[in-house]
Amino acid sequence: MEEVSDFFSKLLWSESWPPRWYCGKWTGFHGWLYIFSNLAIWAAYFAIPFSLFYMLKKKKNEIPFVKVLWLFILFILLCGLTHLVDAIIFWEPVYRLSALILFITAIISWVTVWALYKVIPHALTLKSPQQLEIIVNERTQQLADSNQNLVRLNKDMDNFIYSASHDLKSPVNNIEGLLQLLKAEMGPENKTVTNLIEKIENSTAKVKNTVINLTDIVKVQTNPYEDIQEINIREVLKEILSENEILVKTSHAKITFTLNVETITYSKQAFKSIMYNLIINSIKYKSPDRSLKIEIMTAHNPVTNRNEISVKDNGLGIDLDLCRDKLFKLFKRFHDHIEGSGVGLYITNKIVEDKGGKIEVESSVNVGSVFKIIF
Amino acid sequence: MKKFKSVLLVDDDDTSNFISEIIINKSSITDSISTVKNGNEAMKFVSSHCLPEACDEECPQLIFLDLHMPVMDGFDFLSELNRHMPDHTKCFKIYVLSSSSNPHDMDKAKEYNIEGYILKPLDMDKMRRLSLAS
Numbered sequence: 001m002e003e004v005s006d007f008f009s010k011l012l013w014s015e016s017w018p019p020r021w022y023c024g025k026w027t028g029f030h031g032w033l034y035i036f037s038n039l040a041i042w043a044a045y046f047a048i049p050f051s052l053f054y055m056l057k058k059k060k061n062e063i064p065f066v067k068v069l070w071l072f073i074l075f076i077l078l079c080g081l082t083h084l085v086d087a088i089i090f091w092e093p094v095y096r097l098s099a100l101i102l103f104i105t106a107i108i109s110w111v112t113v114w115a116l117y118k119v120i121p122h123a124l125t126l127k128s129p130q131q132l133e134i135i136v137n138e139r140t141q142q143l144a145d146s147n148q149n150l151v152r153l154n155k156d157m158d159n160f161i162y163s164a165s166h167d168l169k170s171p172v173n174n175i176e177g178l179l180q181l182l183k184a185e186m187g188p189e190n191k192t193v194t195n196l197i198e199k200i201e202n203s204t205a206k207v208k209n210t211v212i213n214l215t216d217i218v219k220v221q222t223n224p225y226e227d228i229q230e231i232n233i234r235e236v237l238k239e240i241l242s243e244n245e246i247l248v249k250t251s252h253a254k255i256t257f258t259l260n261v262e263t264i265t266y267s268k269q270a271f272k273s274i275m276y277n278l279i280i281n282s283i284k285y286k287s288p289d290r291s292l293k294i295e296i297m298t299a300h301n302p303v304t305n306r307n308e309i310s311v312k313d314n315g316l317g318i319d320l321d322l323c324r325d326k327l328f329k330l331f332k333r334f335h336d337h338i339e340g341s342g343v344g345l346y347i348t349n350k351i352v353e354d355k356g357g358k359i360e361v362e363s364s365v366n367v368g369s370v371f372k373i374i375f
Numbered sequence: 376m377k378k379f380k381s382v383l384l385v386d387d388d389d390t391s392n393f394i395s396e397i398i399i400n401k402s403s404i405t406d407s408i409s410t411v412k413n414g415n416e417a418m419k420f421v422s423s424h425c426l427p428e429a430c431d432e433e434c435p436q437l438i439f440l441d442l443h444m445p446v447m448d449g450f451d452f453l454s455e456l457n458r459h460m461p462d463h464t465k466c467f468k469i470y471v472l473s474s475s476s477n478p479h480d481m482d483k484a485k486e487y488n489i490e491g492y493i494l495k496p497l498d499m500d501k502m503r504r505l506s507l508a509s
Contacts, residue, residue: 169474
């Protein structure tokens with residue numbers, strides 16, 4: 001015990017030994033060879049951990065076994081220190097310090113051995129870059145095959161939809177035509193028959209509409225909307241208004257644009273579909289009490305860094321308390337007296353959400369609505 | 376003098392043809408209506424009734440063509456027509472009369488030399504517009 005406390009209290013003392021130069025017969029050459037080699041080793045054992053440290057700093061999260069690497073850095077530094085002290089001893093025989101550093105180095109070295117032992121099984125499972133490359137190529141090929149399959153299925157689906165809808169529409173068209181002839185044959189005097197015929201006509205019209213709507217819905221589900229381009233918003237809006245000129249004219253709607261954002265990169269088909277649905281809704285659900293005003297505004301939200309387009313109208317409005325969760329659902333309608341299929345907002349919402357966006361609605365009954373699309 | 380010497384209906388749907396015939400008769404644009412069931416029969420009819428140089432008495436002046444028919448559909452008929460009778464427009468006008476509102480069909484039809492694309496069912500309004508356009 002005394003030896004231990006003695007050891008530590010005299011740690012840096014060199015009085016009990018001669019400097020190595022004077023201990024035994026050291027020639028100049030031999031001594032300096034020894035000193036130089038130790039210093040070279042110390043320098044290398046400083047540079048190596050430094051490189052490891054630099055690597056760790058640069059690729060912090062990507063290097064496996066960070067803890068083992070730190071242990072390596074530590075034990076190499078300590079090893080280097082032992083060699084430095086060994087060189088110093090030629091002048092200052094700090095043998096106690098030397099023993100202590102050697103001891104610490106020994107401990108750390110064995111900790112590293114243990115850590116390596118723990119880590120080797122995992123290390124053996126790691127894949128080399130070449131192996132990973134092969135795996136990536138395999139997966140890519142699988143994806144490409146899968147993609148091809150999907151494209152083919154999509155096309156098949158498309159053809160199926162059109163065939164099915166055509167085969168449904170043909171007989172319905174025939175019924176329509178025959179009813180017209182029947183009406184003409186009956187003449188206007190027979191009210192009962194005329195009434196019955198009209199009811200048949202209504203039902204067939206519904207069948208036709210349902211077929212058209214189902215076709216539209218499936219088209220949306222299967223359309224990837226990949227025609228992404230830089231869209232001039234004003235131009236596209238004008239296109240929509242001119243393509244639906246009659247509807248717009250008869251509604252006497254006053255439509256204004258406030259475009260703080262002039263262009264947007266998006267699928268043109270999808271964009272047209274979305275804007276068309278919102279504008280048509282504003283026109284359909286206009287209020288009989290006032291002339292229709294539609295304001296279309298675009299803006300860039302600096303907080304979310306997204307483009308937003310709002311369509312604001314002064315129409316009938318929606319009772320959001322009642323309808324909010326059903327608004328975008330399929331075939332859900334809230335007005336009997338206005339024609340509609342309950343499909344427009346469903347499709348619009350689907351397109352927007354599929355592309356990672358959102359629709360927000362604000363509305364008051366008999367005041368109007370604002371539909372905001374966040375792209 | 377009726378507007379068209381004769382009209383040819385190309386459609387495999389009997390009911391549709393029944394309706395079309397009544398409407399055409401009512402519109403009084405012609406006295407003679409012929410019907411064939413598909414593009415193949417239409418080709419034979421047209422080749423035999425419309426000689427390449429002159430448009431015969433019996434050559435139809437107006438053809439209503441359905442698109443989806445068995446044996447040979449409307450598009451194939453139009454291709455064949457272009458190949459064997461490239462100046463057929465001298466003899467007759469073709470209107471596609473179809474249930475299909477598939478934009479793909481409409482675009483494809485426009486690539487051929489057709490006078491117009493009418494959606495079924497045929498009615499007096501459409502006939503009126505047709506006879507005004509001709």
